[in-house]
Amino acid sequence: MDEPKGAKPKMASTKPKMAVLILGFLFVLAVIALITVAVTQNQRLPKNIKYGIVLDAGSSHTNLYVYTWPAEKENDTGVVQQVEVCKVEGPGISGYSQAVQNASRSLQHCLERAQEVVPQQQHQETPVYLGATAGMRLLSLENRHVAMEVLSAVENRLRSSPFNFQGARIITGQEEGAYGWITINYLLGSFKQSGWLNFLPKLTSIKETVGALDLGGASTQITFVPEQEQSESQENSLHFRLYGKSYNVYTHSFLCYGKDQALRMKLVRDLQNAETARLQDPCFHTGYERNVSIRDLYASPCTANYKQSLAFPQLHVVGSGDYQACQTRIEELFNKTSCPYSKCSFNGIFQPPLQGHFGAFSAFYFVMNFLNLSADSSPAPLNSAISTMKNFCSRPWSEVKAAYPQVKEKYLSEYCFSGTYIISLLKTGYEFSLETWQQIQFLGKIGSSDAGWTLGYMLNLTNMIPAEQPLMRPLSHAGYVGLMVLSSLVLVGALLLGWCIFRKPRCLRKGIV
Ligand SMILES: Nc1ccn([C@@H]2O[C@H](COP(=O)(O)OP(=O)(O)OP(=O)(O)O)[C@@H](O)[C@H]2O)c(=O)n1
Ligand SMILES: [Ca+2]
Incomplete structure (x- = not known):
């Protein structure tokens, strides 16, 4: 039986078409499989x-x-x-x-x-x-x-x-200072190094850390990384290795220089020259009066050395609202007469030159925030802080009380003293100048977390701060999946192209397709 004319060429053109179809189908299947595997394998766990x-x-x-x-x-x-x-x-x-x-x-x-x-x-x-x-x-x-x-x-x-x-x-004062410093630098991201740059340790630009200033009721801490690595006083120096970097940190905690104990120390000093139970105090507003138990006043180790027998059981404090006079009394708390080191803050305590930016929290923030001196970006210049204090202290108590009915009387009555104390501690005590004052930021929270020693304490005790930088994935999950798919497509495309060029399939030959 004769085969019909033209049947052979028809068979020849169907085969390659089928091959191309199968190849295309396999290609699409491979791409789908690739994407599915990449996505499911790297899926985030709940x-x-x-x-x-x-x-x-x-x-x-x-x-x-x-x-x-x-x-x-x-x-x-x-x-x-x-x-x-x-x-x-x-x-x-x-x-x-x-x-x-x-x-x-x-x-x-x-x-x-x-x-x-x-x-x-x-x-x-x-x-x-x-x-x-x-x-x-x-x-x-x-x-x-x-x-x-x-x-x-x-x-x-x-x-x-x-x-x-x-x-x-x-906890010790040293720990309190150190953990406060860890907390704010952890929250500010100072320990963070960019993922890609980790491959180039020499070139990695590491952010500067921020110093920590903590003011409590009974003690105050100052902690920062000084320019000079070698410390003159071992008890004030700490060494940390965090996320692959070493830090030599200066810290000191002044017991009794928290603002409540500092007020007591000021009062017992004032009492030394007092002849009657009535004490005129420039650190309280005019018209403000308060009775203080003499026994309570001397009951703290911060004031015990000044103990004297007095004829009256109660001290009657009467405000006179005078910033300048208040500051003069407060400055007497900082003994600047002798220093066994190249540089001291006060009371003969070593302090290297101030370095970098500082975050001031706890009562530093409560007080400066109340006085509107804690603007978010940079604080009011020292001179305007001083004039704010002059003005605030001179306001009569009746006026202040009426202006802030929502503020607790215990806090409100002491903001004149506290603001003046903060300025004296920073300026006379730690020697912040007009310029370095601008480097201080008064902060209550960083994100949703309070600035304070507690977070640093927990991070340390739960071993959540590794000494070395943990291996970080250089790419995000989405970036990784995208790059995988893209390079696979390029690879498959190149293979197909190569196959077409070198093993020119019949379908691509002239005259067939
Ligand atoms: N809105 C507020 C809250 C607190 N304070 C004062 O801030 C001081 C307490 O600060 P804080 O950091 O809470 O001190 P403590 O942690 O209690 O004390 P320390 O750290 O010294 O143990 C107290 O004098 C308190 O009267 C204030 O003036 N205004
Ligand atoms: Ca505290």
Whole structure:
């Protein structure tokens, strides 16, 4: 049987077409498979959130902080965030020396609050730490036994909470300064180095750290990285290795130079020349009056040396609202007469030349914020801070009280003293000049987290700050997937092109297609 004419060429053109179709189908299938594998393999796992609790047992009050962070990123810098702060009612725990059990009872409300914030199934795994600062340091100097009783009362309370109790202790002034410095630099991202630049360690530009200024009720801390690496005083120098970089840090904590103890020290000095129970005080507004128990005034190790027997049990303080006179009295608290080092702040304490920017928090911020002297970007120049204080101190108490009905009288009555004290401490004590004053930023929070020592303390105790830089992925998840797909497409395209050029398929030959 004769084959019909033209049947052969028809068969020949169908085969290559089929081959191209199959090839195209396989190509599309390969691309889909590639994308699916890349996406599913690198898919983010559901977030596993961790919690940590720190109680800051300060001299004036206790705060409970709850922090949270994604478990899979705990060694990255800047991932821990404060999600709750609970202010414990009443005084600081050192104020319970006469009724120790009340110290533990006072924590009840905030511990309940923490139980609401942390999901119940995570209570047991959530660490809780308590750190006590200068109020307890002073109580310990006064009566070590009572201080330990207070501490074990709060410890027992924390042990009986559903959280994972990790310790309650009095931290040193050095630790307080160091952890405050770690906190603000962690939150400001000073330890962060860009991912790509990590491949070029020599060229990596590392951000400068920021110094930390913390003012409490009973002590104040100054911490910064000085220009000179070698320190003249070992007790003021700390060494850290964080995220692959070494830091030599200067720190000093002045016990008794928190603003409440400083006011007491000023009052006992004023009392030395007093003949009557009435004391005129330029650091309070005119028209303001306050009675101070003489026994209470001398009850602190900060004032004990000035103890004298007085004929009256109460001091009657009467305000005269005079910034200049107030400043003169305050400056007497800073002894600048002798310095055994090349440079000192005051009381013969070594301090290297000030270096870089500073973050000033706690009472530095509360006071300067109230006085509108803590603008976000840069603070009011020193001279305008001084004129604000002159004006504020000279206002009669009745006027101030009427202007700020929402502010607690205890705080409001002391802002004239506190603002003047802050300026004196920074200017005369630490020797900030008109220029370096501009390098200070008064800050309460950084993001959602309060500036203070607690976050740094927790980061350290949970080993969340590695000494060496953890290996970082140079690309984001999306970037990685995109690049994988793109390079695969280029590769497949190149293979196809090569195949077409060198093994010219029949379909591409002239006359067939
Ligand atoms: N809005 C506020 C809140 C607090 N204060 C004052 O700020 C001081 C407390 O500062 P803080 O940093 O909380 O001190 P503590 O941590 O309690 O004390 P220390 O760190 O010395 O242990 C107290 O004098 C308190 O009266 C203030 O003036 N205005
Ligand atoms: Ca404090």
